[in-house]
Amino acid sequence: MNLLTQTTQHDLQALIAITGSxxxxxxxxxxxxxxxxxxxxxxxxxxxxxxxxxxxxxxxxxxxxxxxxxxxxxxxxxxxxxxxxxxxxxxxxxxxxxxxxxxxxxxxxxxxxxxxxxxxxxxxxxxxxxxxxxxxxxxxxxxxxxxxxxxxxxxxxxxxxxxxxxxxxxxxxxxxxxxxxxxxxxxxxxxxxxxxxxxxxxxxxxxxxxxVESDWSSASYFFSLAALARTATISLTSYKETSLQGDSALVEIYKQMGVTSHFDGNKITLTKQNDFVYTDLNLELNNTPDIAQTIVVTCLGLGIGCHLTGLHTLKIKETDRLEALRIELTKLGANISVTNDSLILVATKTINQDVSIATYNDHRMAMAFAPLGLKVPIIIDNAEVVSKSYPDFWTDLKSLGFIVLQRWSFT
The missing domain is CATH 3.65.10.10 (Enolpyruvate transferase domain)
Structure with a gap:
């Protein structure tokens, strides 16, 4: 079990090197x-x-x-x-x-x-x-x-x-x-x-x-961090503006959550927009279901709602991700409902703190919920599961000022 505390570093700046997709x-x-x-x-x-x-x-x-x-x-x-x-x-x-x-x-x-x-x-x-x-x-x-x-x-x-x-x-x-x-x-x-x-x-x-181009699914957590931070300038390497990976749709999706993306060679820099006006999201994710968890958690952190569709393949992943999201987001105080291929999150301004998030042996559950540490202290169970796709995740989070207690002790 890992306690991911609310970071004192709300102004995020870092250069992160993510390995290949x-x-x-x-x-x-x-x-x-x-x-x-x-x-x-x-x-x-x-x-x-x-x-x-x-x-x-x-x-x-x-x-x-x-x-x-x-x-x-x-x-x-x-x-x-x-x-x-x-x-x-x-x-x-x-x-x-x-x-x-x-x-x-x-x-x-x-x-x-x-x-x-x-x-x-x-x-x-x-x-x-x-x-x-x-x-x-x-x-x-x-x-x-x-x-x-x-x-x-x-x-x-x-x-x-x-x-x-x-x-x-x-x-x-x-x-x-x-x-x-x-x-x-x-x-x-x-x-x-x-x-x-x-x-x-x-x-x-x-x-x-x-x-191999760096992994866009792994990049999604830094888009989420940029959206939830007070200010953010996060650079990631090595990424292409014209990518083979469907999850590069993050660039356009997170524009709707106040994050701009700038490409310079093989580097992408994410910047939090000031005075952005947030509205509920309505997204069809048939082509990019792996970023659904990141998006819905970001919406919770921003206090906005969302309606995500095209998610039927999530039920046969490492866990039934739709049901897992419903259970864990409800613990945090969210009003969420799911079907076999969609979810609806109702906007809320409060998030329960010190909640223990079960990860269901699913790497994306651990990483999708971690950015909420910018808003409230949160506990991530079985946090080492991130090694399935992104073994360096907690180390890279440390470089942004997060403090992770128990299994890892970052200061």
């Missing part, structure tokens, strides 16, 4: 396993990426990816096409509650051999790697984009590539486009026309150094 890193690690002459720089130091790298480089029959959802999806596809290799892919108890059936069925359409070790539709799964020659496959479009990206990432190594039809309304398009852009960077031909994605086969790629 977990989303980009995990995609590139898989591509590097397929094409070993790729070299990667500025990769994520997150637990998820370390688990992914270990699984790809090892020869174990049982591959345990713990809480790493991205690794579960990507490795399911990777091992399915890894001819002659047989593995059991498993994870934490929570991971064994997260569905995998949609991806398994898509791979089975292509000829993969996958069976369930326990409950049908859920890990652990036994995968017998096959040579895949079929290339036409369909998948529901409103599922996690990681299912879709998993298929696309292994596609160029298949004999005939993939022609993937997305059925229904597409979710998280930026993440699909990120995957395709990384393939294109390796001169792998792709197309995305209406609801059909095609990836052409490519046996070999030219040697290339690929530098």
């Amino acid at each position: 977990k989303s980009e890193t995990n995609r590139l690690l898989l591509l590097q396993a397929l094409y070993p002459n790729i070299t990667l720089e500025n990769t994520s130091n997150s637990d998820d990426s370390e688990v992914m790298q270990k699984a790809l480089s090892g020869n174990d029959e049982i591959v345990d990816i713990h809480h790493a959802g991205t690794a579960m999806r990507f490795l399911t596809a990777y091992f399915a096409v890894n001819e002659g290799r047989e593995v059991v892919l498993t994870g934490s108890p929570r991971m064994q509650e997260r569905p995998i059936k949609v991806l398994v069925e898509a791979l089975e359409q292509l000829g993969a051999q996958i069976t369930y070790e326990k409950e049908e539709g859920y890990p652990p799964i036994r995968i017998k790697g096959q040579k895949i020659t079929a290339h036409k496959v369909s998948i529901p479009a409103n599922v996690s984009s990681q299912y879709i990206s998993a298929l696309l990432l292994v596609a160029p190594k298949l004999e005939n590539g993939i022609e993937l039809t997305l059925v229904g309304e597409i979710t998280s398009v930026p993440y699909i486009k990120m995957t395709l852009a990384l393939l294109n960077d390796l001169d792998i031909q792709t197309s995305f026309i209406e609801n059909v994605i095609t990836v052409h086969p490519k046996k070999e790629v030219e040697s290339k150094v690929m530098t």
Whole structure:
């Protein structure tokens, strides 16, 4: 348990170096396993990426990816096409509650051999790697984009590539486009026309150094801090004004919460606007669900309401994030309601202090609530869970003047 006290430093100034995007890193690690002459720089130091790298480089029959959802999806596809290799892919108890059936069925359409070790539709799964020659496959479009990206990432190594039809309304398009852009960077031909994605086969790629952009999801907590501070000038490296990451939408979203963003080379500087007039937010986050927790907590801290939609994928994350938000925000005195794909926060001017926030083994719960330390003393349970995506989070918060007691003692 960590006590995150209200910082005495309400005027925030710092230069923060955030490591590479977990989303980009995990995609590139898989591509590097397929094409070993790729070299990667500025990769994520997150637990998820370390688990992914270990699984790809090892020869174990049982591959345990713990809480790493991205690794579960990507490795399911990777091992399915890894001819002659047989593995059991498993994870934490929570991971064994997260569905995998949609991806398994898509791979089975292509000829993969996958069976369930326990409950049908859920890990652990036994995968017998096959040579895949079929290339036409369909998948529901409103599922996690990681299912879709998993298929696309292994596609160029298949004999005939993939022609993937997305059925229904597409979710998280930026993440699909990120995957395709990384393939294109390796001169792998792709197309995305209406609801059909095609990836052409490519046996070999030219040697290339690929530098991972810093993680925009991790940057979201500093947007929140800038919004909640009295004054703020927070610079973050290394970020691109034209990013592959969907969460770069933060720039436009936080304009509505009084934060301006200025790019200078590979650095972005966040500045709190003085005398900003706040209004309730109405946002559709179908393409950027991972920043929903940060946004709603920021709104609570600012004393404004919000209506966030497009959140159906949050129910199958590390926890049911919508229900977790409802429970924890209610402890803080919020008036919040949730459905299967949305939440409504009613504006309130008071926040209960010294509340213990449960994190549900979810890194984003810990980090999303931490900026409230600018408003009230707050307790973050199981704070070390941040290592899943951002191991340096508490150290970087210290550089902004926060004091974290018990497990860490910062002054």
